[in-house]
Amino acid sequence: MDDDSDYTVPCPHCKKEIFDDVEQCPYCRQYLLSSDFKKPLPKWVIVLVALTIFSFLLPTIVAAIRSFSAQ
Numbered sequence: 001m002d003d004d005s006d007y008t009v010p011c012p013h014c015k016k017e018i019f020d021d022v023e024q025c026p027y028c029r030q031y032l033l034s035s036d037f038k039k040p041l042p043k044w045v046i047v048l049v050a051l052t053i054f055s056f057l058l059p060t061i062v063a064a065i066r067s068f069s070a071q
């Protein structure tokens, strides 16, 4: 039953530890996703995506600046 690959979060309603990907709390039966508001991405995901994009773009930007200044 225990699966370490899924991390748990506290239920916003009853504060029990539940799996992050469930739509309904198994303890208090409250739905975790409201109809008009999706839960935001964790900050570490945003940072990771930003760093990944930046690391891809940086050599391109540096090359562009060098080729521009070399003209």
Ligand SMILES: [Zn+2]
Binding pocket: 011, 012, 013, 014, 015, 016, 025, 026, 027, 028, 029, 030
């Ligand atoms: Zn709950």
